[in-house]
Amino acid sequence: MDLSIIAGVDIGNSTTEVCVGEYAGRKLSRFLTGASVTTTGTKGTLANIHGILSALKSAMGRIGRDVSDIDLIRLNEAAPVIGDTAMETLTETIITDSSMIGHNPSTPAGAGQAAGELLSFDNLDRGKGGTPYIVFVSGSHGYEEVAAAINQAAGRLDIVGMILQADEAVLVENRLNRKIPIVDEVKRIDRIPDGKMAAIEVALPGQFIRMLSNPYGIATLLHLTPEETRTVTPIAKSLIGNRSAVVIKTPNGDIRENVLPAGEIYLNAEHPTRISLDEGADRIMKAVSDAGRIYDVTGQENTNVGNMLSRIRKSMGEVSGETDADIHITDILAVDTLAPVLISGALAGETCLEKAVGIAAMVRTQQLPMRQIAQKLSEKLSTEVRVAGVEAVMASLGALTTPGTTLPLAILDMGGGSTDAAIIREDGTVTLTHQAGAGELVSMLIQTELGLENRYMAEQIKKYPLAKVESLFHMRMENGEMYFVQESIDPRFYGRVVLLTEAGLVRVEKDVPMERIREIRREAKRKVFLTNAIRALRYVAPDHNLKNISNVVLVGGSAADFEIPEMLMEEFTSYGIVCGRGNIRGTEGPRNAVATGLVLSYGGEKK
Amino acid sequence: MISRRPSVFIYIHQADADFLREVLAGIEEENVSSEVFEREDADVNALAFDAAADSMMGSGIGISGVDVAMQMRGRRSGENVARLHMPSFSQCRTIGSNSARVMKKQGLRDLDPVSQG
Numbered sequence: 001m002d003l004s005i006i007a008g009v010d011i012g013n014s015t016t017e018v019c020v021g022e023y024a025g026r027k028l029s030r031f032l033t034g035a036s037v038t039t040t041g042t043k044g045t046l047a048n049i050h051g052i053l054s055a056l057k058s059a060m061g062r063i064g065r066d067v068s069d070i071d072l073i074r075l076n077e078a079a080p081v082i083g084d085t086a087m088e089t090l091t092e093t094i095i096t097d098s099s100m101i102g103h104n105p106s107t108p109a110g111a112g113q114a115a116g117e118l119l120s121f122d123n124l125d126r127g128k129g130g131t132p133y134i135v136f137v138s139g140s141h142g143y144e145e146v147a148a149a150i151n152q153a154a155g156r157l158d159i160v161g162m163i164l165q166a167d168e169a170v171l172v173e174n175r176l177n178r179k180i181p182i183v184d185e186v187k188r189i190d191r192i193p194d195g196k197m198a199a200i201e202v203a204l205p206g207q208f209i210r211m212l213s214n215p216y217g218i219a220t221l222l223h224l225t226p227e228e229t230r231t232v233t234p235i236a237k238s239l240i241g242n243r244s245a246v247v248i249k250t251p252n253g254d255i256r257e258n259v260l261p262a263g264e265i266y267l268n269a270e271h272p273t274r275i276s277l278d279e280g281a282d283r284i285m286k287a288v289s290d291a292g293r294i295y296d297v298t299g300q301e302n303t304n305v306g307n308m309l310s311r312i313r314k315s316m317g318e319v320s321g322e323t324d325a326d327i328h329i330t331d332i333l334a335v336d337t338l339a340p341v342l343i344s345g346a347l348a349g350e351t352c353l354e355k356a357v358g359i360a361a362m363v364r365t366q367q368l369p370m371r372q373i374a375q376k377l378s379e380k381l382s383t384e385v386r387v388a389g390v391e392a393v394m395a396s397l398g399a400l401t402t403p404g405t406t407l408p409l410a411i412l413d414m415g416g417g418s419t420d421a422a423i424i425r426e427d428g429t430v431t432l433t434h435q436a437g438a439g440e441l442v443s444m445l446i447q448t449e450l451g452l453e454n455r456y457m458a459e460q461i462k463k464y465p466l467a468k469v470e471s472l473f474h475m476r477m478e479n480g481e482m483y484f485v486q487e488s489i490d491p492r493f494y495g496r497v498v499l500l501t502e503a504g505l506v507r508v509e510k511d512v513p514m515e516r517i518r519e520i521r522r523e524a525k526r527k528v529f530l531t532n533a534i535r536a537l538r539y540v541a542p543d544h545n546l547k548n549i550s551n552v553v554l555v556g557g558s559a560a561d562f563e564i565p566e567m568l569m570e571e572f573t574s575y576g577i578v579c580g581r582g583n584i585r586g587t588e589g590p591r592n593a594v595a596t597g598l599v600l601s602y603g604g605e606k607k
Numbered sequence: 608m609i610s611r612r613p614s615v616f617i618y619i620h621q622a623d624a625d626f627l628r629e630v631l632a633g634i635e636e637e638n639v640s641s642e643v644f645e646r647e648d649a650d651v652n653a654l655a656f657d658a659a660a661d662s663m664m665g666s667g668i669g670i671s672g673v674d675v676a677m678q679m680r681g682r683r684s685g686e687n688v689a690r691l692h693m694p695s696f697s698q699c700r701t702i703g704s705n706s707a708r709v710m711k712k713q714g715l716r717d718l719d720p721v722s723q724g
Contacts, residue, residue: 107637171635470712488681491679
């Protein structure tokens with residue numbers, strides 16, 4: 001019988017996957033090989049060809065064959081949706097007149113609190129007896145000079161506290177005859193006003209400040225009126241959790257929380273509605289689900305949300321090559337988050353957690369130019385290339401090769417840009433949906449909440465488990481397990497939180513405890529994938545009731561994640577659903593579903 | 608001569624006085640104690656290695672003339688955590704601070720402009 005080799009190629013947002021099978025006439029005799037490479041260029045553009053070629057080469061190389069041995073290549077008809085994400089803070093904190101310092105230098109000195117008039121170290125000789133002073137010192141003076149001068153002035157002046165620019169608080173304190181609280185590492189020492197009243201506090205080891213994080217404490221130290229006490233309340237609030245702080249009494253000194261005009265989201269839908277971004281993610285998602293079929297989503301002009309959505313529209317337009325008017329946002333996922341933002345006007349680089357909202361949007365485009373890719377590829381290889389099948393249907397076919405599955409079967413395809421669900425019934429009919437928000441939104445949430453400079457680090461944190469290097473020879477894993485090594489770990493990792501990647505340890509540069517990073521990571525995954533999995537499956541479920549689904553197979557890049565499938569499993573158990581990570585062809589894990597489906601569907605098509 | 612107090616050990620041989628002072632300041636600012644011993648050996652690798660081996664917490668520094676090396680117990684002699692020839696004062700501070708941070712199980716700070724010797 002005639003043997004032919006059929007290759008299925010799936011171009012995804014992040015990876016291009018290949019599956020190769022051997023057909024005896026119309027019957028699949030066996031699967032031969034497969035491969036996965038990073039997608040070159042934007043999905044659906046000619047730039048993808050490079051990646052396709054290298055994936056085919058790698059797959060065929062694995063079985064000692066050549067790409068030219070392939071008789072037919074089947075490309076996926078990519079889902080005509082693309083996703084994008086945007087983030088905007090809703091509040092901002094501004095310190096006016098440099099009215100406070102609240103930070104955690106690694107080593108402040110002394111303990112206790114005091115109030116006094118601010119006096120520059122350079123003007124020490126101008127100080128008068130009988131007035132309590134808090135002396136501030138620029139980094140140009142060494143600790144020995146400072147300590148000597150303060151000791152000398154101590155008989156004449158009443159010095160109750162110090163603020164240093166250099167990291168020398170302990171060094172100075174150890175040389176003082178009288179112990180006083182000292183705050184150091186204050187970068188903008190030049191902005192401290194001479195002659196104003198201030199209060200200083202350094203907490204005891206292992207404790208946080210108590211006086212300055214309490215409005216009445218500040219009132220006590222700075223002799224404030226009830227009216228003034230009211231105005232310092234935000235200062236006290238922002239100082240909670242610090243080990244050292246200074247509050248300066250300035251006539252207009254204030255710390256303000258500005259609420260930025262967030263704006264309204266307009267849902268042009270079956271049941272049109274509008275909702276303010278301030279209402280929070282839960283209310284927004286409720287409005288989205290009540291709106292029915294959504295035709296387009298826009299935002300109030302010149303507001304945060306308006307800018308966010310128009311930014312998404314613009315970048316989507318660039319990708320798809322369509323004009324603004326043709327871009328329709330057909331789904332959004334909103335997520336509440338907190339972003340550490342540098343306080344404007346801060347003296348020591350203080351940050352404040354600002355409310356923010358992240359939005360993933362999905363845009364329906366015209367068909368992606370897969371036929372063009374097929375034609376170019378065909379010319380390059382002199383092999384027949386055909387565009388075949390709807391992506392979700394192919395994914396379902398591929399998912400069915402997972403051992404233990406049966407019809408009717410629901411699949412949940414969790415990729416980078418969108419979460420897709422499909423349900424395939426015994427009679428072969430398929431219902432499917434695409435939902436905005438997936439892996440990329442998770443990365444963005446992690447980046448925002450940890451205040452990371454780049455997305456790459458956030459993606460790494462999303463992908464790998466954490467550990468804390470506790471000595472040169474052992475580390476504590478995030479699950480509490482101890483891991484010992486034979487050879488000394490590089491000292492650069494000593495005492496640090498690291499990621500356990502295939503390529504070895506990667507240092508997390510942010511000084512955040514491991515437990516906190518883990519919490520942020522898991523919470524981000526939960527917010528995006530749990531919300532979307534339920535949303536998507538409810539849409540495709542018979543009567544929109546999750547209880548009518550018995551099996552769910554998880555496929556796609558995010559299904560390969562080390563914890564997302566387990567999170568979903570736990571959640572779906574309560575609905576009586578069998579849910580698990582797919583194992584395509586019994587060997588590939590959750591990847592390669594679409595490519596495998598493309599090879600399988602060839603048999604059906606020929607009949 | 609070896610006390611059992613948790614402290615950074617510093618073994619020196621004709622050490623540059625300024626470098627030693629800055630290293631000590633770096634340790635002191637971290638609120639950690641240190642002990643300095645004059646040794647016969649002039650090899651900075653050996654000084655640092657021995658200091659780390661003898662320190663109860665496994666953190667040691669060797670200074671020979673104008674060479675400064677930092678070691679942690681468990682690493683081979685010569686495989687210093689840092690070794691600098693003619694370091695700047697701020698680098699000496701960082702070395703001192705890092706050797707103290709080893710005892711506190713905190714991450715080490717980067718040595719600005721490194722001139723690994």
